[in-house]
Amino acid sequence: MARGTGIQGEDFRYLIVRPYKGGIWDVLKYSLRGDIECGSKFLESSDQGVVGGEAADHRWIILVSIVARRIIHFLGKPMELTGYGVDFFLNLLSQNGSLFGLFYNLLRGDIVLPKRGTETFISTIGHLDERMDLSQAKNLVGDLHNSTPGEGIKNLAYENAKVVRNVVVHHWKMHFVDFYDCWDDYQKKKSTQVFLLCDKPKDATLILISFRGTEPFDADDWSTDFDYSWYEIPNLGKLHMGFLEALGAGNREDATSFHYHLQKRSTKHSYPEAAEVESSNEGPHSERSAGIDKKGIPLEMVEMSAYYMVREKLKTLFEEHKNAKYIVTGHSLGGALAILFPIVLVLHEETNLLQKLLGVYTFGQPRVGNKQLGRFMEAHINHPVPKYFRVVYCNDLVPRLPYDDKTFLYKHFGVCLYYNSCYIEQKMDEEPNKNYFGITHMILEHLIAIWELIRSLTMGYTHGPEYKEGWFSIFLRVLGLSMPGIAAHCSVNYVNSVRLGKS
Numbered sequence: 129m130a131r132g133t134g135i136q137g138e139d140f141r142y143l144i145v146r147p148y149k150g151g152i153w154d155v156l157k158y159s160l161r162g163d164i165e166c167g168s169k170f171l172e173s174s175d176q177g178v179v180g181g182e183a184a185d186h187r188w189i190i191l192v193s194i195v196a197r198r199i200i201h202f203l204g205k206p207m208e209l210t211g212y213g214v215d216f217f218l219n220l221l222s223q224n225g226s227l228f229g230l231f232y233n234l235l236r237g238d239i240v241l242p243k244r245g246t247e248t249f250i251s252t253i254g255h256l257d258e259r260m261d262l263s264q265a266k267n268l269v270g271d272l273h274n275s276t277p278g279e280g281i282k283n284l285a286y287e288n289a290k291v292v293r294n295v296v297v298h299h300w301k302m303h304f305v306d307f308y309d310c311w312d313d314y315q316k317k318k319s320t321q322v323f324l325l326c327d328k329p330k331d332a333t334l335i336l337i338s339f340r341g342t343e344p345f346d347a348d349d350w351s352t353d354f355d356y357s358w359y360e361i362p363n364l365g366k367l368h369m370g371f372l373e374a375l376g377a378g379n380r381e382d383a384t385s386f387h388y389h390l391q392k393r394s395t396k397h398s399y400p401e402a403a404e405v406e407s408s409n410e411g412p413h414s415e416r417s418a419g420i421d422k423k424g425i426p427l428e429m430v431e432m433s434a435y436y437m438v439r440e441k442l443k444t445l446f447e448e449h450k451n452a453k454y455i456v457t458g459h460s461l462g463g464a465l466a467i468l469f470p471i472v473l474v475l476h477e478e479t480n481l482l483q484k485l486l487g488v489y490t491f492g493q494p495r496v497g498n499k500q501l502g503r504f505m506e507a508h509i510n511h512p513v514p515k516y517f518r519v520v521y522c523n524d525l526v527p528r529l530p531y532d533d534k535t536f537l538y539k540h541f542g543v544c545l546y547y548n549s550c551y552i553e554q555k556m557d558e559e560p561n562k563n564y565f566g567i568t569h570m571i572l573e574h575l576i577a578i579w580e581l582i583r584s585l586t587m588g589y590t591h592g593p594e595y596k597e598g599w600f601s602i603f604l605r606v607l608g609l610s611m612p613g614i615a616a617h618c619s620v621n622y623v624n625s626v627r628l629g630k631s
Contacts, residue, residue, distance in 0.1 A: 140387050141360040143182060144172040144369065144380050145190060147197045155198075158183075159191050170194055174383065186356070189531045193356035200354065204347035211252065211345025216242060218255045218600065223248060247290040252344055256601045257283055257620040259594060260295050283619050285323065285340040285462055296325050303329040306441065311432035313379040315348050320374045320434045320465065324441060332449040334486070337438060337469070341460030341492075342526070349461055353494055353529055359386045361475070365501030368494075368530065368538075371464045376433020377472060389435075390475050434465065435472055442481060453486040459619055460526055463493025467516060467542070471501075474508050485509065488516045488542075491622045494529045495538040502541030516542035520559040521621040522549045523573050525613025532562055547625035549576045549583075554631075577612035580621075581605045587624075595624065 150158075150169035158167040167183035167190060183190065200207075219242035224230040233239045242249050250258075260283075284295055289307035296304040305324035312319045321340035326332035342349040352370035357380065360366045369386070372378050378386035446452060458466035467488050473481050488509070509515045518540060520527045530538045546554045561569045584605055588596025597605075601620055608615020 140174065140362070140383075141366075142174050142358065142369065142380075142383050142386070144357045144383075145193045145197075145355065146170055146172055147194045147201070155191070155194060158187070162187060167191075189356055192531065193354055196354040197351045200347050200351045207345045207347050211343070214252055214345070215244070215249075218252060219249055222250065222255070245288050245290065247288075247294045249288065250291065251286045251288075253286040253619060254283065254291075255598070256604065256618055257623055258598065259283070259623065260299050283459075283623065285321065285338045285458065286343065289323070292323050300325075302327055303332065305335075305445065308434065308437050310376060310434035310437060312348075312374050313376070313385075313433070314370075314373040314381065317348075318432070319346070319348055320376070322434055322438060322465075324438070324445075326445070326449065326452070330449075332445075332452045335442070335445055335449070335452050335454040337442075337454060337456045337466070339434070339456075339458035339462035339465040339469075341458055341462035353461060353526065356530055358497075359383070359390075361390055364475070364504050366498040367468070367471070367501060368464070368496050371461070371468055371494075371496055374434070374461065375465050375468050375472065376435045376437075377468075390472065392475065392477055435469065438469065439473070439478070439481070442484075446480075446484060453484050455487050455489065456485075457489045457491075458493070459491040459622065460493070460617065463490030463518070464496050466490050467493065467505075468496055470509055471496075471505060474505070482508070485515060489519065490517070491519045491619070492521065492524050492526050492617050493518055494526050495532065495540055497538070499539040502539050506541055510542065514543050517545055518542050519545045519547070519622060519625065521547050521625050522616050523561070523576060523612050524616040524621070525611075526617050527559055528561070528563055528613070547629050549580060551625050551628045551630065553625070553629045573612045574609065577605070577609050577615060580615070581609065591628065595628075 147170060149172070150166060154163075154166040154169050157163040158170075162184075164180050164183045167187060168179045170190065171179045171183060173179050173182065220240075221227060221230060223240045223242050224233050230239065284292055287295070289309075292307055293304045296302050303326040305326060307323040308321065309318045310320040310322065311317075323338055325336050325338075327334040342353060352374060355368070355370040357369035358366045359369050359372060359378070367390075369378075369380055372386060372390075373380065377389040442454065456466045456469055458464070467490060470482065470485060470488060505516075518527070527540070532538045540558060544556045544559055546556055546559050548554075581602070584597040584602050597620065601618070604618065605615050
């Protein structure tokens, strides 16, 4: 496959799908006629001589990536404005009590206007499932091997820092550590969010890291999910390039940046643009005095990227909490980042941090790499006991992305905890209908979506008031009748699966 020369002369390989390098006519000829020359225009590789073979072998996967990302990009601004409008409207209703309360307050001239970024401003995801308290049936620390941690935490990851702090401290009675708004150097914006908590402020036994997932109205998040671009690390395997960028491990505009950030930290080579800062000018507990800059990592990456910020904060926390272990979790895109975090720790030979890893629990997570990557990581984090668990609900579309075909083989690894529409749990290697878009499954998928809609209207009566779904969640299920995989991805399904699931 595509090869090039790394910073130290080592071979590295990558493929980048660029949706706008060709025109609409090229897309049509590539799709209808199988014109490889037209398809090759959209591809960039470390060895341009093999681009034609890639375009021929993976034609339909590349086409889906090109078309989906062009459509998402076109809808980007309308999606953003719609998101602002939906967020404002939902908070306007909730903070005034209801639609009736809104009209009543309007007549009185006492309407409550929501303010973004405050502890009362809840995200669209939060309005789909307003449960903030952890299930009383689950002990987050003591019952890890008999339950699935993260059932309420993945919801909270979509909220702003003030909401997160309020829930962790006042609802969960735990210690809030920090909330990070992290830089994606390719997107040139802070688009990766992660927060940390401890079970208690002193002598903690558990540290939890939760990455935010795909936001419903964020075009860049959805574009990342549909991106086919990859970067290959010798002796490890291929990794999804968009997820690496979200973690802060490179930028496709300078492909050598991946080689630098993903090489073993024992190497002495410095990143070309690394800033040199005298550690003597820094405080004894600052991140800059932790020896990071001495290894050549750009200080702006340490201060803003998710991987470096979380890694260094973990090291600081373990100095305070000697007996603690940590869990990494996330929903959707957040799940991909949750498993990529220990992957990069393995590459960097962070043995002490890996020994402290208690588990990785992801929910509705997309695929992050190929079969070779899976074999490599199974040996590091699933032996002698499994530590990586993927929770998949029924017909959720996102765990079936990116596409897994017979030639490229984007593959999941780890233990799959699959829940069907009746919340029956099965342990398996791969969820059923692994690529979703199969004609044979379409009828069943729509029938299950109808069943899920009916169930949502009765859950409050059959399982108790905490399972009653609001009008917004039911409205989304109605919309989901046309595309069942989207509605199935909602976090309410995952919370219910973990709370109600049975083997």
